Amino acid sequence: MTRTLTALSARRRHPLAVVVLIALALVLVGGLYAAVAPRPAEASTATADADDLQAGKELFLANCATCHGLDAQGGEIVDGSGAGPSLIGVGAASVDFQVGTGRMPLQMSSAQAPEVPKIRFSQEQIDQMAAYIASLAPGPAIPGEDVLDMSDVTAQDVSRGAQIFRTNCAMCHNFAGKGGALTGGKYAPDLTGVEGKYIYEAMVTGPQSMPVFPNSTISPEDKTAIIAWLTQEEEFRPEPGGLPLGSLGPVSEGLLAWIAGIGLLVGCSVWLGMKSS
C-alpha cells in the first residue's frame, strides 16, 4: 500500500492529466474568446415571437427566395446570371437597410442596387423579415435608440465625427457626404437626408461595395458622432458663402465661372460694343 502511494506520488501525474489540461485550456480560451471577442453587435437570434418569424418567413419566400434561395442559402437563377448571396448570418440590420431603403427587392440587374424612394413594405413587415433572417444565424442587429439618439450630441462629438468621416468615408462619399463614383458604374451614394439608422446599419453590414466598419474599427460612440455630423447639419454645420453648387468641389465652380462669369461678361462686352455703333 505504502509502496503504491509512494509510486503514485513519485509519478505525480496521471497519464490522462495532459488530456484534461488541454481540454481545460481549450474551454478557458474558448470561453474567454466567447466573452471577450468583438461580437457582431448584440447578435440577436429569435427574440421575436413565433408568429412574427412565421410571417417573416412567408414574406421572405414570397419576395426574396427567388434569388436568395428557399432557405436563404443563396440562390441560383436558371440562367445563372442573377444569383443572390446567402443571407445566413447577415443579421437583421442588413435586412432593415436593404429593404428599408428600397434597394431590395432588386429592381433590375445593374452595377449596383439603387436607393428607391418607394418602399414596398411596412416597417412591421420589414421587422418580420429581419427577425426571420436573424433567426437563421447571429448577425448585426438593428441599432437601438441608445446609439441613434441625437438629442445630447455636442460640438465635440460633431468635430470628432467629421474627422473620422474624412479619414474613413470621404474618399468615396465626398467631403460633404454628397457621394462619388466608384469603378464600373458603381457609386458611393449621396448621404444627405439619409436616416441615421440606415447610416449605422450600412457601417455595420457593409452593403454592396462598402467595407464593414465593425465596432472594433469604429466604436458605437464614434458611429454616433459620424451620424451626428452627417444629420445635424442645421445645428452644427453652418454653410456660409451662398449657394454650395452641390458641394462637388471645383468642377461645378469652374462650370459656373465659365457659364455665368464669362457668359455675363462677354454679354456685357457685346452690349457695350453695340452702344457705340
Add this chain to the structure above:
Amino acid sequence: MSTIDKAAGGVGNFADDTVGASKIVNGFARKIFPDHWSFMLGEITLYSFVILLFTGTFLTFFYEPSAAHTVYNGDYAPLAGQGVSEAYASSLRISFDVRGGLIMRQVHHWAALIFVAATVVHMIRVFFTGAFRKPREINWVIGLVLALLAVFEGFTGYSLPDDLLSGTGIRIAQAIILSVPVVGSYISFFLFGGEYPGEDFIPRFFTIHILLLPAVMLGLIVVHLALVVIHKHTQYPGPGRTEDNVVGFPLFPVYMAKAGGFFFIVFGVIALIAGLVQINPIWAYGPYDPSPVTAGSQPDWYMGWLDGAVRITPGWWEFTLFGFTFSMNIFIPTTALILFVMAAGALYPWIEQAATGDRREHHLLDRPRNAPTRTGLGVMALTFYVLLWISGGNDVIAHMVGLSINDITRFMRVAVFVLPALAFVVTKRICLGLQRKDREKALHGRETGRIVRLPHGEFIEVHAPLSEAERWVLVQHDANRPMDVEDRLDAGNPNSLYGKVQRRLSRFYFEDRVEPVTPAELAAAHHGHDTEIESQEHASIEEKQGDAAIATSQKYHG
C-alpha cells in the same frame, strides 16, 4: 479765374514741368482705339487681375503663411479642438471672424477663375482673327507666357489655405515633379525643403504667390499693353479701314469712360457671383492631412485638362530601367504635354508665316472663315483641350449621369485623338462653305425670300443688292494660294529642305480654298443681272460703287 481753376492749373503746370505730363497726356489722350466687343475680352482679364491685386492684399493682412501646428478654437463647430496648421486656422479666421473676410476670399477666388477664363477667351479671339501675325508675334508669345504664369499663380493660391483639397493638389503637383526623369526627386526635395510635405512649402508658396509671380506678371502686362500702344490696335476689315490707319475713338474721353465703366461692370459681375455662390468651402474640406482624400478631388478648372490627361493615360506607361522608375504615365500627360502645347502655341505665328510666305505687317484682322486651315487647327486644339477637361471631371460626370467611369475613360482615350481630327475637317469645310456663301452674296446680293413669277412662267427669288459697305467686308481679303501654284518672292528656295517643308506646309494650308471675288467677276455678275427685274433700278448706281470698293481693296491687298 476761380481758386479751383487756379489750383488745377498749378498742378497741371507742375506736372508738365517736372515729368513732361502734357506730352504724355496728349499722346495717350489722342490715341485711337477701334471699337468692337471682342476687343474688350482682354480688358476683362486686366480688370480681374486688378481685382485680384486688391482682394489679395486684403487677404494678406490676415493670412498666416505658416505650417506650424495649432489647435482650432474658432466658431466652426465641426472643427472645434482639431489640430490644424496656422495657415488653415488663419484662412478659417478670414472666413468666419474677419469682417468681410469671406466675401473677400470669395471675390478673390472667383476673380481668379474668371481671370484665367478671360485670358483663354482673349487668346481664342487673338488666334482666330489672326491678330498674332506680324508685327505682333512677340506679344502673342508674351501673352502665352502670361497665361502659363496665371495658371501657376492660380495653383499656388489654391494651395495656400492648407485645407484637404489644396493639400491633395500639392501632393499631385509633387508627384508631377517627381516624375520628371533624373532631376525630379532633386527638384522635389529642393522645393519642399526635404521630404513631402514638410513645413517649408507654405511660406515658400506664399512668397511665390504674392510676390514673385504677381511682380513678373505685372511687368509682362505692362510690356504687353505697351506693345499694343506701339503696334496700334488691330481692327476688323471695313470701309475706310486700312493697314495704315486705325478707325475708332480717342482714348480720352471715349475710352476712358468706357474702360472705367467696364472695370466696374467686371467688378460688379464678379462681386455678384461671389456674393451669391460659395467657392472653395475650406471649412467643409477640413484641414490637410496626407492620409484622407475626398471623392471628387479636382483642381481648379484651368488645371483640369492636365488632370484629365493623367486620368486617361494608361498606367503601363511606367517602366523600370537600370533600377530607376520612369513614371511616363505621369510625366508625359503633364510636364511633356505642357511643354508641347506651349511650344506649339509659341511657334504658331512663325509656322503660319512659313506657310503663307507672307512677311508683311497685318493690322487688319482676318475673319475666321477666310483662314479655314488656321480656324480648323484652332478648333482642333480647343476640342483636344475640352476633351481632356471633361476627362478631368470623369468621376463627377460618371456619378451625375450614372455612367461607368471606366467606360468614360476608355471612350476618352480614343476620342481625344479622333474627335480633334474630325473637328479640324468639319471646321475647315464649314469655313470654306461660308466663304462660298460670301462669294454668292457679293456677286448676287442677299436673298430676300421674295419669289416673283416672270411673264413667261419662270419663278425667281429676288436678290437685294448689298450696300457698298456690306460688300467691302466680303471681298476685301487676300487670296492665299499654295506656293506651287503661285511662286512668290518671299518663298524659300524649292530645292532646300526648308523650301520643301515650306511648300508642303503651304499646300496643306491653301490647297482647298475659295478665291475671293475679283472686280471682273463682280462686273460680269452685275452685267448678267441687268436683264433681271430686281436689279434694274439699282444696277447702274450699285455697280459703280461696288467697283470702287473692289478697286480700293485690291490697291491695299492685292
